[in-house]
Amino acid sequence: MRRFWATRRKTKVLCIIVCSLALGIALFSIEVLSYITNSKKWKHLSDSKDAIRILFVADPQLQGEVHESPIFGDLTRWDSDR
Secondary structure, three states: OHHHHHHHHHHHHHHHHHHHHHHHHHHHHHHHHHHHHHHOOOOOOOOOOOOOOOOOOOOOOOOOOOOOOOOOHHHHHHHHHO
């Protein structure tokens, strides 16, 4: 019986290690490799001194009144105003 639990414990530890490694590889490939491959598709800006550049900045977490959940709408607006 003792041998069964020892084997089960080793299997559980091995499963945690393999799952953690798979998650780490997935996160690395999504965050780093996708940035590297997609950044090569960006257009290069000219180095002319006469060129005008405009930077658009967007916040995807802007809170509004229209498409908010009736339960969490007040909470999300209160949290974003802090």
